[in-house]
Structure formats: structure tokens, C-alpha cells
Amino acid sequence: MKAILPAALVLVVCGLARAAEADPVGTWKCEYEIGGQKRTPTLVIKKDGDKLVGTMSWPDQKDTMVKDLKFKDGALTFSVERQFMDNKITCEYKLTFDGDKFKGKGAAEFGGEKSEWDITGTREKTDK
Numbered sequence: 001m002k003a004i005l006p007a008a009l010v011l012v013v014c015g016l017a018r019a020a021e022a023d024p025v026g027t028w029k030c031e032y033e034i035g036g037q038k039r040t041p042t043l044v045i046k047k048d049g050d051k052l053v054g055t056m057s058w059p060d061q062k063d064t065m066v067k068d069l070k071f072k073d074g075a076l077t078f079s080v081e082r083q084f085m086d087n088k089i090t091c092e093y094k095l096t097f098d099g100d101k102f103k104g105k106g107a108a109e110f111g112g113e114k115s116e117w118d119i120t121g122t123r124e125k126t127d128k
Contacts, residue, residue, distance in 0.1 A: 022074035022097040024052065028121040032106060043121060045069075045076070056080045074098075082108070093119065 028043040045054040054066040066078040076095045081088050095104035100123040107116045
């Protein structure tokens, strides 16, 4: 019983350290599938002073500003307005980062129906 408490404490501290190491800044190649069609947007997150700003682009829609961007405990949440045909659809995302990869969920309402999808991403390597 005495060994359980220190082991649990180590796991909590390691988890907090890992969340602190997560860094969403960069250019991310994303993938998800909706209605049997693969989508490949690019997410760009930058630092602007002490806050984060970003854009999301698709092959048919470029540099759309993300809104309500928040990063806490290794998770990034934001929304973005997607143009689809003559409709504007607000998509909401929650992404969890692990080094140069993320995984998460996207959600949107269209035609009175809410859809959710899994999304993954990989940070583009930068030349140093």
C-alpha cells in the first residue's frame, strides 16, 4: 500500500511535465474523413506576444483564421468557419499534442445534424 502512493505521484508529475512540454506552435498537416472523403487541411499556429493565433487551410479554402484558440494542459481548442458550397459551417476542434503529432476530434452541425470526426496531424519539419 505504501508503494502505491509514491508510484501514483510519479505518474501525475510525469503527466504534468509531458503536458508542459507539448507545444502546438508550428505547421501541421492534418487528416480526417467525412462522408467517406479524406480531407487534408493545414493548421498553422504561431505565437503573437503571449497568445496563440492560427489559420486553417484546405485545398479549396485558404488561410481561414481560427477563433477562440485556447491551449491548456496539452490540449488545443478552437473553432473555424468552413465554406462548403454556399454554406458557412462552424467546425469546433479539440486536439491533444504528443511531440510532433496530435490527435483529436472535430465537430460541426450541418442541416440540423451534428457530425463528429477523428482528426490527426503531424508537425512539418523545419530546416534549421
